[in-house]
Amino acid sequence: MKNDTAGPQGSFSARMRLSAAQQADVVPLSDATLDDLAAKIAADAMVIGIGESTRFSRETFGIRDRLFRRLVQGHGFRALAMQDSAGAVAALDRYVQAGEGSAASALDGAWRPWRTAEMAATLEWIRAFNRDHPHDPIRIFGVKPAQAQPEDYDAVLDHVRESAPERWAEAASHLEPIRTAHRTDEHVQRARGTHPGRPFIDHARDALALIRSLPGVDRADGVLARMRLIVDFHERSVAGRDNYAGDGAAWADAIDDHRRRTGLRVVYWDGIAHTSAAAVTLGLAPERGPQQSVGSLLRDRYGARYVSVAIGFHHGDLGVATVPEPAGDLMDAMLGEAEPSAHWLDLRPAAVRRRWDGPAKARVISGVYTPSRDAAEHLAVACLADAFDVLVHIRQASPVRWLP
Template identity: 30%
Template sequence: MTDTVTEWIKRHAHPLSTQDAWAPLDDQSPWGDIVGDAPLVALGCSTRQTHELSTTAHRALRFLVEEKGFRTLALEGDDPERLGLDEYVRTGDGDPLAMLAEARPFLRTGEILDVVTWMREHNERHPHDQVRFARLPEGARLEPTTRRELERQLADDVLWWHEHTGDKIVYWGGIAHTAVAPGSLGGHLRERFGSGYLSVGLTFEDGALPWPITAPPADFAETPLSATDLDTFLLDLRVARPEAVRAWLEAPTKTRMIGPTQDPLEHLSDGAFGDWFDVVGHHRHVTPAHLIAG
């Protein structure tokens, strides 16, 4: 079974050729067919602390804005309006480095600064067709006290912004939220948008965060992805697949998720890889994100 799955992955994988956020987007063209007409793409990172996963998300964002008409980035983890980032990308007012120094720790990276800088440069080139950050609903908000309440609030915030603006939205956050599962943000948005919600899982085999991270156990869903020997690739999990691949995608499994203070052995479970994600962007090796002052 493993050989069949690995061969299927190798046959349908789209290699990504660079980890330079600013390089031409020639290797990003598969996103065109993968996204189709979906109005909401979620880039769920198994960790927010690596250069490679952040750069893959950044380059996907660039393609979706430049080629697919997306105009909003919903950046999970902090309020860009509170930080002043939304004002900066629209007008150029302020110092984005100082703003990010006030953000949550996993957003204080050179990779996120690159995203903000690119958004500002895009808006300078297109002053009448700008890309922006999603804002939170106006008025008083109750603080969620349970995980279920948090997931519902995250989903409601995205729904409010979509209904308020009509924008196509890229949601960039953690894999535990974006995966399609009962009660998750991804689960709520799948209920609302159906196949118009595209769940993308950004995964990896090993590397540093900056502490060393070894390959996950063999029973994790990433194992067949790493067996391809491809460094970095996109894979649409919805394409035609033989019985062995269906079994892999539909079987109960685990996939790694590592937060800023979580145990590196933490993982997503109680679901199937093919239910959680429509697309996967896998990386064999990762290196730490570049921290900025703050």
Template identity: 35%
Template sequence: MTDHSSPLDHPAPLDHPAPLDHPAPLDHPAPLDRAAVARWVGERAHPISTGTSDVDPLSDLEPLRGIVGDAQVVGIGEATRFAHELFAVKFRLLRFLVERMGFRALVIEEDWTKAQQFDHHIRTGEGDVRALLDDAWGVWRTEEFVSALAWLRAYNRDHPGDPVRLVGIDYARVRADAYDAVLVHVRRHSPDSAEAERHYAELRPNGAVADHVEWVRSHHDRAGLLARARRVHQIVSALPAHEGQAEAEWNARIVAGFFAYHAGEHDSTLMADGIIRWHEVTGARIVYWGGTGHSAVHRPQGATRTAVTDGTYLGDHFGAEYVSVALTFDHGSLLWEVVPASPVLAESVFAEIDQDAFVLDLRGPVPSEVRRWRDLPTRTRVIGPRYDAAADADHSLSGCAFGTWFDAVVHIREVTAVRFIEEPARAAQRVSGGVRGRPRPGDRGRRS
């Protein structure tokens, strides 16, 4: 796992590549009839708005109802986290799924303990949003996310008996709250509480979480720290069933996952298990905002090793009740100028569609040429914290088929940059210079 992080910034995963051992061929065996594919897309695509108002009509999103159906989890994977229009669309999708289809949880790729602070705010109104964002991952420190939190707070104020919850599934910067919750439970129920207290006394952050991350990452015995964290998880897991047992086990696993992550090990199912756990505990239908390389269902062909994503685990667990939606775009001005999608990218064919934004269901019977485009291994764009226009095609997820990764796609022709809370140059430095990348399967992009 390549490390590019600064201790001052959030080291959460942000789309770094990890090629398969033997990736499937990336190119079609014969030239694709792009015009035939474009005609099919043009006939089936439904135009949508990219409006940003939280009161704009949602009727243009009605095709989403048929796409989602009875799904319990909808994964919305964006090609980049830095596009205003992609955020606007995923926010409108969230509103539609909450207001019209009864979804009651939003899962984001933010630390479990930080997201608990966001969740407390949208349920109670307590706390200042901008202050809460001070130590959040850089991609959330935007005016767009501030507006989304404001809408969630307003919705919950108007629906106090049926709120939308906000859940974090990341574990790169675990705050003291998780340790404390474990210790409270262990003190009540475990004869081994002294051992757990001894381990956590060594492990628990006592100041700013960024300082704690720096301490862990520079520690001479990270394996030893991990062993302590795992031992506490074992102690908690061995306890008989008591009220709060499942929550304590989860907090202990999050803590152990944090130390594993910074010791160079990766609990590959932890984020997906966070979504599965929330569904099992609450029964809520879930909207998952993720990066494309995390939410896509990745089932590579011709690989000696099956590299999987969170979306793959969710697909295995929920079956057809997990729906994967891609947010793609053609070109625009982000932290850098992004050129029109390279012809080797599956979504490049959308440039031939005379619509600025549309939603397309990828499932069902299709003509043979469309089947080649949809069902053969290809690439799709994924842009992380760095970008090289001369190598646009390299910023991509690969080794699988477009129609395997996604059930549907929302495409935006042109995008602009998100509105960072802080000065753009500083925001770019915090994001691009302060990221630790979690491996993304099948990605042949450039390492940032």
């Protein structure tokens, strides 16, 4: 592999070929080697972030799920943190603790990327584990604060219908368009050309002003509080914040607080831009520069006891889009040269780090992905081995199976 950067570290900023030494660093992915990987990352870890480069791949989700099960069964991890609101994930936790409803029904209020047959199967496995271990169960929690749910819109509109029917149509004109964000995020609607036009946060604020103007609303069974939750939901969204980074500090606090309160070791599931243990620059917003991730904040707090695992892929049909082979300056292209087609790589040993480290770009396939701007659909990190302790890579991906 040609190295045209100063010092021992390589660089992914210009395409280089996989060397024989780097090929030797790669471990074929199998059930046996996943056992080894789980043991390596669990050794001293208190929190393990397992991130995917896309939420639409059955294979990358499957690897994350298989690794999580090994961390539970063999290494005592008993908490799963997910990027979703505390209220939505509470329904998942009720299912895995008490068997309330079904896995699919528990996911009804979850963020859309979680509403898949693969996630339902994970919940069913956790439920079975908890039945067999009633005194040592797995808990699930959301890293976001409680958010508005579709029933909050219903409650607000019902109140307007009863207290000021002449203003119901006006209230509905604000609330009906924006409630669609609970099924498809507003920024995704914009990317797909289905957005109705006016920013959702403006509709939400106008609806709040309307509700405040109604007589007796302060005595109306939490209607004003529900409306404030709706405004907060849209203010904190990607579109409302005009920022893909999310509220990393609050999410890291939620993980840290849960671990300290319960004493449980935590597995954190999210995208690689959030689980990265170093700041990331998003290709869709390079002007913002490096952004602190949840994982970078956890690395600051936990040091090596926070472990970052990144799962990526080379190409494939994800249902929402067909993703071509990666550009040569992405680390996904270099990992795609390695054999076999599914493998993993521990970057922490000093010799391995020297062979692989340096500035890097990794592909990120989000809900706004389009092949026409594939070159921008990535994250960039200043130092690969600071961002990710372990890389897992597969050659070809296929779509998850969406729940009805």
